[in-house]
Structure formats: C-alpha cells, structure tokens
Amino acid sequence: MLNKLSGGGNPMLKNGFSQPASTSYVSDDQGVMTTQGAINKTFILFGIMLLTAFYNFQTQSSVLMIGGAIGGLILVIVNVFKKEYSPFIAPAYAALEGLFVGGISGIYAGFGGGIVIQAISLTLMVLFIMLVIHKTGIIPVTNQFRTGVIMATGSIALLYLLSFVLSFFGIHIPFIHEGGTIGIIFSLGVIGIASLNLLLDFDMIVKGEQYGAPKYMEWFSAMGLMITLIWLYFEILRLLGKMRN
Secondary structure (H helix, E strand, C coil), X not given: CCCCCCCCCCCCCCCCCCCCCCCCCCCCCCCECCHHHHHHHHHHHHHHHHHHHHHHHHHCCHHHHHHHHHHHXXXXXXXXXXXXXXXXXXXXXXXXXXXXXXXXHHHHHCCCCCHHHXXXXXXXXXXXXXXXXXXXXXXXXXXXXXXXXXXHHHHHHHHHHHHHHHHCCCCCCCCCCCXXXXXXXXXXXHHHHHHHHHHHHHHHHHHHHHCCCECCHHHHHHHHHXXXXXXXXXXXXXXXXXXXX
C-alpha cells in the first residue's frame, strides 16, 4: 500500500503518486483520502499547535522548546516509515512542535516592532499566493520541477546541517545567520524554495484523492503541509530579524 510514494522535497510529502488514475491504493471497504478531509485535518493540527505555542510563548521554557524540537523530529522520522499511524502521530507532533514554535517566537518577539505578527501575516500571504498559483496552474508540478525543488531543498538542509556541526568547533559559515545584503538575499532565496515546496504539498494532496489513498493519508498530508509552513514561518522570522539588525 502506497509503496509508490517516494522521493520529494518535504520530508513528509515525499513525491507525487505514480500509480495510474484508474486504480486505487485501498480496497473498496476502506475509507479513502479526500482533499477536504486533508484540509480539515490541517486545521485541527494547527489548532493544537497554536495552543501549545501560545503556552510556551508565555512561559518561555527552553526545556519545553528543545524537548518539543527533538520530540517533533523523532515523530517525523517515525511517521515517514509508519504512515498508518499518522492519525496518532500527527496530533502529537503538532503539540510538540507548538512548544518549539512558541519558544522561538518568544525569542524573536524581543526584537520588537511586532515581528511575530508580521511573520505570521507574511506566511499566510505566501500560502494564499501559492494556493492561487497551484489552482491556476501557472507553475505546473512536473517531474522536472519536483526534482529541482527536491535538490534545492536538500542542498539547504545539508548547508544548515554543516553550519550546525561546524558551530561546535567555533566555525561559522558567513551570511547564513548574518544580516547585510548577502545575508538577506540568502534568506529570500530559502523562503522562495520553501514556498515552492508548498506546490509539491498541494500536488500530493490532490493526487492522494485522485488515486484513492487510504484515509490515514489525510493526517499524513496535513502533517507534511504543517512542516513546510513552519519552515516557511521560521525563515520569514529569520529574514525579519536580519532586517532589524
């Protein structure tokens, strides 16, 4: 079941379905995924995340923030291999990730100027723009497009990982975490790649309904979309922070 789901920019929404549209991934007596169902699950997950995010935004517990980040990462890895447990893993991930998001947002709130509200507003604006682009087909999600976004996303992930490892040795890669013209251009580029990942997420959800994916894939898809939006939000926060400096 869903053995053809592989590759992809988002670590959760791995790739488009490659099974012919005339066949289904599940038998007739099982529930199947729908686009509306995935949308509903996405709202549920964001509701859970907002509750825990607001809590840690107020308390500013570094233990909860780090614990949420580590716990969320573990659940992402587990869910990639155990998609059928998505109805349980996705809500738990949303709660843990909310602790992380709330902690980070509280730190950036110290920059002043309503930076958090600005980041949320810009994230929602980008989401709306990418939805319009997806609906109108201005940027079609072809195999070549998907491959390009995957490669760009992987390169950014490797660069961030390298920067993290080198930081333990007192070595810092310039421009990634710095302000200035080049630093801002770098952040804009990363935001662009994160935005394009949204198109892969939308395409995955549509194809999930088209090919009759199992009902639990609504939770899996919603969690994948949440991962991309959180990444986009963090990158916008970073950009606004650089501009403050």
